Amino acid sequence: MNPVEAMTRQPIATDQDVVRVRQLVRSAAVAANLPLIDQTKLVTAASELARNTLVHGGGGYACVERVSNGRKIGVRVLFVDEGPGIADLDQALTDGYTTGSGLGLGLSGSRRLCDDFAIETAAGDGTRVTVTKWAR
Numbered sequence: 001m002n003p004v005e006a007m008t009r010q011p012i013a014t015d016q017d018v019v020r021v022r023q024l025v026r027s028a029a030v031a032a033n034l035p036l037i038d039q040t041k042l043v044t045a046a047s048e049l050a051r052n053t054l055v056h057g058g059g060g061y062a063c064v065e066r067v068s069n070g071r072k073i074g075v076r077v078l079f080v081d082e083g084p085g086i087a088d089l090d091q092a093l094t095d096g097y098t099t100g101s102g103l104g105l106g107l108s109g110s111r112r113l114c115d116d117f118a119i120e121t122a123a124g125d126g127t128r129v130t131v132t133k134w135a136r
Ligand SMILES: Nc1ncnc2c1ncn2[C@@H]1O[C@H](COP(=O)(O)OP(=O)(O)OP(=O)(O)O)[C@@H](O)[C@H]1O
Pocket: 048, 052, 053, 056, 057, 081, 083, 084, 085, 086, 092, 093, 097, 098, 099, 100, 101, 102, 103, 104, 105, 106, 107, 108, 127
């Protein structure tokens, strides 16, 4: 992964953009030496979150970055949109809850698949989701 490319805002406006973000996250996970199982978990979570950005948020962007806490390294991915936001976050994080036609497992599943998971959102105020996977 080219670090400059990764840090750049990756637009999420089309299905093809979701594929590109997924590929970039995969490259970052490989470069950070995440075990294959953790690469797959992070890529799966990122794919779900990118799709949410597109479908529910009306599009936005992602940033992929390598992070370190002094002892270990990892990969962090940020998703940002300026869509309707999420009024009831507990409800949105419940397995099976959906306002669309999906399974309602994207958000809750992403939280389980990653080490750190944070959402900032409010009704009318867009959504920012950050996920991190650390190398062990
Ligand atoms: N970026 C977002 N902006 C606004 N609402 C969102 C966003 N992401 C998730 N939500 C809300 O949270 C709900 C749950 O999201 P989740 O990803 O779990 O399910 P889904 O996208 O509906 O279905 P699935 O991901 O299983 O195909 C969504 O139906 C939507 O109402």
